[in-house]
Amino acid sequence: HDTLPASPSASVLNTLHKVFGFNAFRPNQGEVVQAILSGRDAFAVMPTGGGKSLCYQLPAVVMEGTCVVISPLIALMKDQVDGARVNGIRAAYLNSSLSPDEQSLVMSELTSNRLDLLYVAPERFSLEHFQTVLKEVKISMAVIDEAHCISEWGHDFRPDYLSLSALVELFPDVPVAAFTATATHKVQADILRKLGLRDPFVVRASFDRPNLTYDVRFKDNVSEQLVGLLKSSPGKAGIIYRTSRKSVNETTAMLQAKGFRALPYHAGLGDEERKKNQETFIRDEADVIVATVAFGMGIDKSNIRFVIHADLPKSIENYYQETGRAGRDGEPAHCTLLFSQGDIPKVRFFIDTIIDETERNKALDALQRVVSFASTSVCRRITLLDYFGESYPKENCGSCDICLGTREVTDCTREAQMLLSAIARTEGRFGATHIIDIVMGSKNKKILELGHDRLKTYGVGKEKNKKFWRHLIDELLAQKMIAKAEGLYPTLYLLEQSVPVLKGEARLEMVRVIEKKTPKPSRT
Numbered sequence: 001h002d003t004l005p006a007s008p009s010a011s012v013l014n015t016l017h018k019v020f021g022f023n024a025f026r027p028n029q030g031e032v033v034q035a036i037l038s039g040r041d042a043f044a045v046m047p048t049g050g051g052k053s054l055c056y057q058l059p060a061v062v063m064e065g066t067c068v069v070i071s072p073l074i075a076l077m078k079d080q081v082d083g084a085r086v087n088g089i090r091a092a093y094l095n096s097s098l099s100p101d102e103q104s105l106v107m108s109e110l111t112s113n114r115l116d117l118l119y120v121a122p123e124r125f126s127l128e129h130f131q132t133v134l135k136e137v138k139i140s141m142a143v144i145d146e147a148h149c150i151s152e153w154g155h156d157f158r159p160d161y162l163s164l165s166a167l168v169e170l171f172p173d174v175p176v177a178a179f180t181a182t183a184t185h186k187v188q189a190d191i192l193r194k195l196g197l198r199d200p201f202v203v204r205a206s207f208d209r210p211n212l213t214y215d216v217r218f219k220d221n222v223s224e225q226l227v228g229l230l231k232s233s234p235g236k237a238g239i240i241y242r243t244s245r246k247s248v249n250e251t252t253a254m255l256q257a258k259g260f261r262a263l264p265y266h267a268g269l270g271d272e273e274r275k276k277n278q279e280t281f282i283r284d285e286a287d288v289i290v291a292t293v294a295f296g297m298g299i300d301k302s303n304i305r306f307v308i309h310a311d312l313p314k315s316i317e318n319y320y321q322e323t324g325r326a327g328r329d330g331e332p333a334h335c336t337l338l339f340s341q342g343d344i345p346k347v348r349f350f351i352d353t354i355i356d357e358t359e360r361n362k363a364l365d366a367l368q369r370v371v372s373f374a375s376t377s378v379c380r381r382i383t384l385l386d387y388f389g390e391s392y393p394k395e396n397c398g399s400c401d402i403c404l405g406t407r408e409v410t411d412c413t414r415e416a417q418m419l420l421s422a423i424a425r426t427e428g429r430f431g432a433t434h435i436i437d438i439v440m441g442s443k444n445k446k447i448l449e450l451g452h453d454r455l456k457t458y459g460v461g462k463e464k465n466k467k468f469w470r471h472l473i474d475e476l477l478a479q480k481m482i483a484k485a486e487g488l489y490p491t492l493y494l495l496e497q498s499v500p501v502l503k504g505e506a507r508l509e510m511v512r513v514i515e516k517k518t519p520k521p522s523r524t
């Protein structure tokens with residue numbers, strides 16, 4: 001936060017009440033509204049459901065002229081406009097779903113200054129002829145919704161959005177405000193740079209969702225586990241996410257056969273069926289939607305009580321967004337991730353098919369972070385918030401499997417010391433593979449050439465396998481005992497927190513690694 005604008009005036013609060021029917025602002029809304037009303041640019045990062053629309057709709061009502069909102073979510077424009085009209089706001093949208101007649105009607109409303117709020121898609125906005133029209137009408141402010149779409153670092157980059165960098169020049173005299181629900185600090189900096197906002201008022205709301213409980217379980221028998229989870233919340237609404245259409249269909253069939261009111265949702269179904277299933281779910285006539293990630297964008301169902309990921313999510317960001325669909329009403333909701341090491345190669349297989357190297361590396365990095373999230377024993381909430389650059393004020397969140405102590409952990413202090421001292425004795429100049437080679441006593445060329453077979457830690461960890469050591473390194477990274485230097489050869493180095501463990505003054509615990517049992521060959 002930078003300097004706060006003056007607190008909202010009585011007339012602003014009056015509008016909040018009269019037009020929108022709310023008694024008070026939600027966190028950050030009042031500040032953003034005041035900044036805009038004072039003519040300042042603004043940038044706000046607020047989680048889904050945080051109430052971003054109000055931040056520009058209220059100024060749009062108060063200020064003279066039309067507020068232009070650029071949004072990529074064509075499917076949601078109609079809902080937004082309908083909602084605003086119910087509140088008596090003069091709102092309209094322009095996109096390809098309108099007939100030419102409807103479009104010219106909206107254009108004439110715009111040019112005769114009869115609109116408070118106009119939603120447009122970015123491709124329409126970039127049209128020269130549209131911009132000429134805009135120059136001739138009174139514009140109160142410009143809004144960029146889903147602003148992360150302008151950043152290649154975000155998870156939903158849209159090239160169309162790049163044309164918005166010229167926005168500030170186009171509207172030199174009115175405030176420009178950008179909003180997003182998903183921005184790490186890196187993406188935030190990128191958005192601000194690309195848009196070139198002028199001394200903007202910046203707010204970041206907390207991403208914490210206190211009513212969500214996070215739970216990661218080892219996946220061994222998915223069907224059995226899903227049935228168990230559904231039985232534990234009978235009749236409650238929930239989403240089960242799966243990666244492939246095939247597994248969506250199979251899981252749905254399995255659940256239906258057991259009498260659950262479950263429906264499938266994926267891009268392979270016809271538009272009709274998808275829409276029907278979604279509406280049945282929204283009306284509470286089905287309890288469970290089994291879906292690929294295609295489901296959820298823009299669905300507004302507030303009473304979702306659980307979200308289960310039966311396969312690995314694509315990234316922490318995706319996981320946050322997907323679990324974020326639970327508990328929008330503020331009541332408790334449960335998020336379960338079924339995790340199996342065996343899922344990793346499947347995802348790797350898909351990643352390997354990505355041709356663009358930058359994209360491939362991004363996907364690999366995202367996978368690594370998800371695996372670390374799922375397989376380490378750091379509070380889930382702390383890890384999720386850390387991803388958004390936010391630090392959680394407490395050590396124990398009280399509502400994740402780690403903090404509730406429902407995880408089985410083992411003491412790995414001795415093994416951690418082996419790794420840490422191998423890293424220390426080689427002065428942080430080597431990556432994970434080499435460090436593991438040292439503790440396992442490998443006789444490879446590099447070890448021998450460097451004389452690392454003469455280190456005190458050489459071969460001390462022979463009795464454990466490579467997988468164990470990889471897992472422990474992930475754990476040490478997640479617990480911030482060590483860090484990875486960025487670069488072509490990511491070397492590991494010690495962080496201050498590792499000192500007590502090295503000295504034997506602190507213990508290190510790790511979640512149990514389940515080794516896949518290899519079935520005995522059957523004799524016939």
Ligand code: ADP
Pocket residue numbers: 022023024025026029046047048049050051052053054
């Ligand atoms: P976002 O766009 O950030 O996801 P919305 O603007 O759709 O969030 O708002 C989410 C919900 O919160 C909406 O149902 C909205 O009516 C409600 N809401 C917004 N501001 C307030 C407020 N100050 N008080 C009560 N409810 C609010």
Ligand code: ZN
Pocket residue numbers: 379380381382396397398399400401402403404
């Ligand atoms: Zn926790």
